Each structure stands twice: as C-alpha cells, then as structure tokens.
Amino acid sequence: MACADTDAHKGKLFAARHGIARVYADYRQMLDRENPDLVSVCTWHPLHAEMTIAAAARRPKAILCEKPMATSTGEAEAIMIACQRNGVKLAIGFQRxxxxxxxxxxxxxxxxxxxxxxxxxxxxxxxxxxxxxxxxxxxxxxxxxxxxxxxxxxxxxxxxxxxxxxxxxxxxxxxxxxxxxxxxxxxxxxxxxxxxxxxxxxxxxxxxxxxxxxxxxxxxxxxxxxxxGELDPMAAQAQELVDWIEGRVEHRNRAExxxxxxxxxxxxxxxxxxxxxxxxxxxxxxxxxxxxxxxxxxxxxxPGRYDVRSFLLGGEAMRLEV
Ligand SMILES: NC(=O)c1ccc[n+]([C@@H]2O[C@H](COP(=O)([O-])OP(=O)(O)OC[C@H]3O[C@@H](n4cnc5c(N)ncnc54)[C@H](O)[C@@H]3O)[C@@H](O)[C@H]2O)c1
The missing domain is CATH 3.30.360.10 (Dihydrodipicolinate Reductase; domain 2)
Structure with missing residues (x-):
C-alpha cells in the first residue's frame, strides 16, 4: 500500500494511521512505481478529473473517486471516457x-x-x-x-x-x-x-x-x-468494489x-x-x-472571498492533527 500527498506532514499522518509503508509527494510517481490494483482519489474536487484520468491511464482494476465526481459535467464525462477506454471500473464515493x-x-x-x-x-x-x-x-x-x-x-x-x-x-x-x-x-x-x-x-x-x-x-x-443495524459504509463500499472486480455484483456507486x-x-x-x-x-x-x-x-x-472548508487547509506550517 502507498499514498501520495503534496503536504508531507499530512501524508505522514495518513500513512501512520493506516499502516502505509510508502508516501510519495508526486501521485504520478506513485502510480508508476506502485502499479496499484485499486486507486482511491480523495483530494478536493478540482483535482478529481486530472487524477482519475491519470490513474485510469495506468490501468488499475478499479478507481474509487470521492464525491462530487468533478466540478462540471464536462470533467465528469472526460473521467468516464478515460475509464471506459482503459477498461477501468469506476465508482464514486457515495458511501452512504x-x-x-x-x-x-x-x-x-x-x-x-x-x-x-x-x-x-x-x-x-x-x-x-x-x-x-x-x-x-x-x-x-x-x-x-x-x-x-x-x-x-x-x-x-x-x-x-x-x-x-x-x-x-x-x-x-x-x-x-x-x-x-x-x-x-x-x-x-x-x-x-x-x-x-x-x-x-x-x-x-x-x-x-x-x-x-x-x-x-x-x-x-x-x-x-x-x-x-450498524455497519461501516466506507468498508462496505470498498468490499463491493472488490466484489465488482471479481464479477459478483455491479457496484451501486458505479460512475453512471x-x-x-x-x-x-x-x-x-x-x-x-x-x-x-x-x-x-x-x-x-x-x-x-x-x-x-x-x-x-x-x-x-x-465582497471578500471565503471558504467554508478553510479549516482543512494545510501546508506552510498550518499543522493539522488529523
Ligand atoms: N464521501 C464522503 O462522505 C466525503 C466526506 C468528506 C470528504 N469527501 C470528499 O473527499 C475529497 C477530499 O476532502 P477532504 O475533506 O478529505 O480534504 P482534505 O483537505 O482533508 O484532504 C485532501 C488531501 O489532498 C492533499 N492534496 C492536495 N493536492 C494534492 C496533490 N496534487 N497530490 C496529492 N495530494 C494532494 C492535501 O494535502 C490533503 O491532505 C473532497 O472531494 C470531498 O468532497 C467525501
């Protein structure tokens, strides 16, 4: 298992929490070196298209891209085309x-x-x-x-x-x-x-x-x-991705x-x-x-630009104890 994050501090925290051995700063380098079967795209939405298309080009078995799929229908369409052309299964993270x-x-x-x-x-x-x-x-x-x-x-x-x-x-x-x-x-x-x-x-x-x-x-x-009952929806979503790859089901969160x-x-x-x-x-x-x-x-x-998720900002010594 490997992960990539441009923020070294966040990358290390994530890796430590999930027992991940290798952390990359460049996600393309990670894709090339690790040749993963499964890719999770979990950056902010403006990067979903670029990253999912780059991941699809490396032909993993499946990609789980976080919601929302993209920031426009044009980007979402490009993502679907890239996955279809490369024969990659694509699910979007509506784990609920x-x-x-x-x-x-x-x-x-x-x-x-x-x-x-x-x-x-x-x-x-x-x-x-x-x-x-x-x-x-x-x-x-x-x-x-x-x-x-x-x-x-x-x-x-x-x-x-x-x-x-x-x-x-x-x-x-x-x-x-x-x-x-x-x-x-x-x-x-x-x-x-x-x-x-x-x-x-x-x-x-x-x-x-x-x-x-x-x-x-x-x-x-x-x-x-x-x-x-109770169930971890993230784990169930990931399990269904494996079941989909192995031909047992169709994923309920498929890209369509x-x-x-x-x-x-x-x-x-x-x-x-x-x-x-x-x-x-x-x-x-x-x-x-x-x-x-x-x-x-x-x-x-x-006037005055503000971001309702500014509390997520990292880098430049804005340390996050996530
Ligand atoms: N399914 C859900 O219920 C759910 C819940 C929360 C967030 N999300 C989605 O997940 C996505 C991420 O949100 P978040 O709250 O986890 O954000 P976050 O800020 O906590 O995490 C994003 C990470 O991406 C890293 N990053 C930024 N640019 C990068 C790059 N070029 N290469 C590699 N890493 C890079 C950041 O450093 C950060 O660590 C969003 O699209 C959001 O909508 C989904």
Whole structure:
C-alpha cells in the first residue's frame, strides 16, 4: 500500500494511521512505481478529473473517486471516457448508500410500503456540491436509480463563497421530475432541519436519517420505527468494489450514478442561469455557476472571498492533527 500527498506532514499522518509503508509527494510517481490494483482519489474536487484520468491511464482494476465526481459535467464525462477506454471500473464515493438505514428506507419505498412514490424532498444546510450531493444521490437511490427528466431551480450568491476551493452558492432551491412522474424538491442553506430524502407515496411516507428509519401508512396507525443495524459504509463500499472486480455484483456507486448527480446539480445551476426548465442529460458541459459569476449575471454584493472548508487547509506550517 502507498499514498501520495503534496503536504508531507499530512501524508505522514495518513500513512501512520493506516499502516502505509510508502508516501510519495508526486501521485504520478506513485502510480508508476506502485502499479496499484485499486486507486482511491480523495483530494478536493478540482483535482478529481486530472487524477482519475491519470490513474485510469495506468490501468488499475478499479478507481474509487470521492464525491462530487468533478466540478462540471464536462470533467465528469472526460473521467468516464478515460475509464471506459482503459477498461477501468469506476465508482464514486457515495458511501452512504451502504448505511443500513438508507438500505432499509430504499427497501420500504421499492417494496411498496408507501404505495406509489409521488414526491421526494431533500433539504440540507451545506452547499450543492458538498453534502447536498449525497442528498441528490439519495433521492435517486431511494427511487431505484430512476433517470431524471428535468430540473428547475433558483440560485442566490451575494457573498464570494467557496467550498474546498470550488466556487459555491449562498443557497439554492428547486424542483426535479423523475422518470415516471415522481416529483422532487430540494433546498440547501435555507433550512434548520436536514433531510436526505423524505419520500411521500400514494399510501404513506418514509422518513430516515443515517441511524434510523420510520414509515407510516394505513396499517401502521402512525409512525412505525424500524430497527437498523450498524455497519461501516466506507468498508462496505470498498468490499463491493472488490466484489465488482471479481464479477459478483455491479457496484451501486458505479460512475453512471455519480454522473446523474452531476447532471442534477449542474442542471440546477443551468436552470438559474437560463431561467428555464433544463432537460437532462443536458448539453452544457462547463459549470454554469462560474459562467453566471464571470459574466456578471450573478454579482457579489458583500465582497471578500471565503471558504467554508478553510479549516482543512494545510501546508506552510498550518499543522493539522488529523
Ligand atoms: N464521501 C464522503 O462522505 C466525503 C466526506 C468528506 C470528504 N469527501 C470528499 O473527499 C475529497 C477530499 O476532502 P477532504 O475533506 O478529505 O480534504 P482534505 O483537505 O482533508 O484532504 C485532501 C488531501 O489532498 C492533499 N492534496 C492536495 N493536492 C494534492 C496533490 N496534487 N497530490 C496529492 N495530494 C494532494 C492535501 O494535502 C490533503 O491532505 C473532497 O472531494 C470531498 O468532497 C467525501
């Protein structure tokens, strides 16, 4: 096992924690020397495309790239092409799909506990590409990975806000329509209460978080709690990658699902940019939020760049005891 980090201090800490023998400063050198079977790309999102494409060129058996897959659908597309051409399996790190509560909620929805799914709602206090990317992924996961037909959204960005060096919005809200007619809605940075995906059907509702699930319908006479076990979702995600390589299953986080999440998020920005319903998959491949800011369509009214993840910064003696 080996790891690469441009910050020597962080690289050493990571290696010590996970019993890793060799630490590199240059990830390309690591790929060339180690010839790995599995690669985990876990840098900030602007590096996901460059690193995943470089890793794919060395033909490992599989790559696990962290969420969000990239910062634009164009980058995500380039990643998929590189992996397909090199015959490399690619999964995106939406490990929450392995949490027993998420799995149970999905079973309830797909098993008919709420009748025919009609509406799904996601609310989150952090930006679209951050935790809300799990929420967008979750909406599709609960509905059996349905395609998304369109997105219609509004975006506010009056402060110069970034997340892990990626330009982000102050808040966003909107609607989606899934294949078959299920309606979705989402809000980020607008609510106190976080919901990954509250599902309402013709006969009831499913509500859950990472550690619990409850549902109601005509038989339950109010909310019925369902017991769920515990499991390390990161380990389960990695195990499924091995099972996928060995042909036992298809990975639930395969890149096609990560791409749908990119389409939904970038589609929301594009809808705000064009003031229209955006049909998915869309043709715009750059990040529409950047277009809006750079063209002056979305003006910063309270200047001063800041990053909501500035506490992660290292290097230049900013020591992190991670
Ligand atoms: N799946 C999840 O639930 C989850 C949770 C947290 C973070 N993430 C994702 O993981 C990614 C990393 O986030 P984080 O919070 O772990 O960041 P982090 O800052 O803790 O770690 C990133 C590391 O990358 C290193 N790095 C930067 N440039 C590099 C380069 N060129 N070569 C090698 N190493 C380099 C940094 O020094 C740092 O140690 C993000 O995309 C984030 O969205 C996913």
């Amino acid at each position: 799909r392995f949490l027993p509560a998420w799995v149970k909620a999905r079973e309830l929805v797909l098993g008919g506990a709420v009748g025919r799914p009609e509406r799904v709602m996601h609310t989150r206090r952090t930006g679209l590409l951050n935790a809300a990317s799990h929420g967008f992924d979750c909406m599709r996961y609960l509905l059996g990975d349905l395609a998304v037909e369109w997105v219609f959204a509004q975006v506010e960005r009056k402060t110069d806000r970034y997340e892990r060096s990626v330009r982000c919005e102050d808040c966003v809200g909107g609607h989606l329509r899934f294949e078959g007619g299920v309606q979705g809605s989402f809000q980020t940075d607008l609510v106190e209460e976080d919901k990954w995906a509250l599902v309402q059907g013709s006969e009831g509702m499913v509500d859950f978080d990472d550690g619990w699930v409850r549902y109601l319908n005509a038989q339950t006479r109010g909310w019925r709690e369902v017991k769920v 699902n990560g791409m749908w999440t990119m389409q939904m998020m970038m589609g929301a920005y594009e809808s705000a940019r064009c003031h229209e319903v955006v049909r998915l998959p869309m043709q715009t491949r750059v990040k529409p939020l950047d277009l809006m800011v750079e063209s002056g369509q979305l003006l910063v009214e309270r």
